[in-house]
Amino acid sequence: MKRFFRTKSHLQLIGEADSGEHKLERALGPWHLTLLGVGGIIGAGIFVLTGQASAMYAGPAIVLAYIISGLGCAFAGLCYAEFASMIPVAGSAYTYSYATLGELFAWIIGWDLILEYLFGASTVAVGWSGYVVSFLKDIGVIVPAALCNAPFAYDPRLGMHLTGAILNVPAVLVVAFVTTLLVIGIKQSATFNGVIVLIKLTVILLFVFLGIWFVNPANWHPFVPPNTGDFGHFGWSGVLRGSAVVFFAYIGFDAVSTAAQEAKNPQRDLPRGILFSLAFCGLLYVAVSGVLTGLVPFSTLNVPHPIAVGIDAAGKSLAWLRPLVKLGAIAGLSSVVLVLMLGQTRIFFAMAHDWLLPAGFARIHSRFKTPWIATLVTGVVALVTAGLFPIGILGELVSIGALLAFAMVCAGVLVMRRTKPAVVRPFRTPWVPLVPLLGILFSAVQMCSLPRDTWIRLIAWMFIGLVIYFTYSHRASRLHHANQPPV
Numbered sequence: 001m002k003r004f005f006r007t008k009s010h011l012q013l014i015g016e017a018d019s020g021e022h023k024l025e026r027a028l029g030p031w032h033l034t035l036l037g038v039g040g041i042i043g044a045g046i047f048v049l050t051g052q053a054s055a056m057y058a059g060p061a062i063v064l065a066y067i068i069s070g071l072g073c074a075f076a077g078l079c080y081a082e083f084a085s086m087i088p089v090a091g092s093a094y095t096y097s098y099a100t101l102g103e104l105f106a107w108i109i110g111w112d113l114i115l116e117y118l119f120g121a122s123t124v125a126v127g128w129s130g131y132v133v134s135f136l137k138d139i140g141v142i143v144p145a146a147l148c149n150a151p152f153a154y155d156p157r158l159g160m161h162l163t164g165a166i167l168n169v170p171a172v173l174v175v176a177f178v179t180t181l182l183v184i185g186i187k188q189s190a191t192f193n194g195v196i197v198l199i200k201l202t203v204i205l206l207f208v209f210l211g212i213w214f215v216n217p218a219n220w221h222p223f224v225p226p227n228t229g230d231f232g233h234f235g236w237s238g239v240l241r242g243s244a245v246v247f248f249a250y251i252g253f254d255a256v257s258t259a260a261q262e263a264k265n266p267q268r269d270l271p272r273g274i275l276f277s278l279a280f281c282g283l284l285y286v287a288v289s290g291v292l293t294g295l296v297p298f299s300t301l302n303v304p305h306p307i308a309v310g311i312d313a314a315g316k317s318l319a320w321l322r323p324l325v326k327l328g329a330i331a332g333l334s335s336v337v338l339v340l341m342l343g344q345t346r347i348f349f350a351m352a353h354d355w356l357l358p359a360g361f362a363r364i365h366s367r368f369k370t371p372w373i374a375t376l377v378t379g380v381v382a383l384v385t386a387g388l389f390p391i392g393i394l395g396e397l398v399s400i401g402a403l404l405a406f407a408m409v410c411a412g413v414l415v416m417r418r419t420k421p422a423v424v425r426p427f428r429t430p431w432v433p434l435v436p437l438l439g440i441l442f443s444a445v446q447m448c449s450l451p452r453d454t455w456i457r458l459i460a461w462m463f464i465g466l467v468i469y470f471t472y473s474h475r476a477s478r479l480h481h482a483n484q485p486p487v
Contacts, residue, residue, distance in 0.1 A: 004103060026264050030269040036255060040277075062293060063286055069244075069446070070278075073282070077278045078430065091110075092257040094106055094113060096412045107465065118344045121178075131330050132170045148170055174334060186262050186369075196332065211318065243446055251340075251402045292307065295311075295313045349362050356469075361374040410439035
């Protein structure tokens with residue numbers, strides 16, 4: 001049993017990362033990292049999930065749902081910041097678990113992160129498609145419904161069923177574009193992300209500062225709609241479930257830590273990038289959700305483009321803002337797809353570097369200095385899922401995957417403080433053990449509030465991962481065959 005819980009020291013992880021043929025280019029400064037965080041966070045949460053979570057679960061109290069999720073992310077973010085400064089290596093929570101909880105837990109969290117990043121990119125691509133189709137309709141270009149919707153849908157009463165659509169073509173195209181960009185290079189990807197972030201921030205701030213003048217306070221009453229009799233459908237249980245669903249909107253901050261191996265000064269800049277981006281975006285989410293639910297009744301927001309619905313409600317006065325918001329959403333969601341796919345490729349890279357996945361995933365392109373095979377595999381899987389499945393199923397899977405990862409990182413801080421107290425920590429999580437324990441508690445409570453079907457999918461996904469680990473990965477592990485080539 002001991003081999004399933006063998007760990008790597010933080011010095012061993014750092015040494016392996018900065019040597020050999022798998023070395024990545026260190027090209028990212030503090031602004032790049034912060035903008036990666038903002039680029040990953042601000043996207044589907046504001047432009048897509050705010051409306052759906054409000055209409056289905058929380059009503060105007062979606063504002064409270066964002067605050068609850070933001071607090072949970074703040075606790076997790078402080079734990080991430082400590083690990084990112086101490087172990088500045090690609091792999092994020094996977095690597096941190098390898099250093100603290102052992103190889104089996106590292107595999108579990110790495111497999112879980114696929115839900116967070118890869119399916120997260122697919123989820124955002126579906127939202128991107130909704131805004132593109134709406135924008136094209138405004139200028140007279142009609143995309144056939146069969147080519148812009150998922151062929152599969154899920155209903156709690158009907159189960160999985162066919163919709164009659166063929167493929168969500170716009171979602172497929174944006175994933176293909178981002179995959180190409182990520183193969184070309186990290187610096188080019190980060191520069192593209194920075195430009196896009198500035199565009200979408202401008203649009204969002206215009207929506208908040210202009211939309212607030214058209215708010216109808218009656219739309220905020222009742223602020224917490226009465227429960228329908230089912231847990232999670234309005235009332236305070238709905239606020240809790242809404243917070244678990246929109247938790248997806250915050251996950252971009254931990255993608256900063258996946259770029260640790262490409263940061264120029266990771267010990268200093270990674271904690272700043274994580275915490276600054278999280279704090280700024282949390283405030284922005286609260287402002288946008290408050291204005292949006294004040295502009296229109298929450299029941300009308302269960303659409304792929306809720307911000308556009310809010311602008312329409314303001315009438316002709318803000319009609320000029322409608323195309324700008326849609327362009328901002330299209331650009332902004334593009335950057336989220338990029339950040340999440342970047343995170344997934346680095347997770348694959350780190351796992352392959354440890355030989356838990358085939359070594360090809362860690363192969364670096366001779367010209368572009370990027371893990372090109374991992375990027376292509378990520379792109380193909382994200383492309384297929386974005387083209388075939390609806391946003392609801394994907395979004396809930398991503399949320400439960402992120403929550404589990406956050407809980408594991410918080411637990412890792414507790415373990416490392418006890419087992420390796422003397423390790424140099426450029427950033428230290430304050431108020432330990434309170435902060436990690438609160439991070440675990442918030443994550444666990446929100447996981448428990450998600451629908452049962454989401455838990456069933458998570459268990460099935462984890463079962464598949466454990467089968468792969470016990471039949472292949474633990475025997476191929478670098479620690480298991482320290483002096484042998486990878487399988």
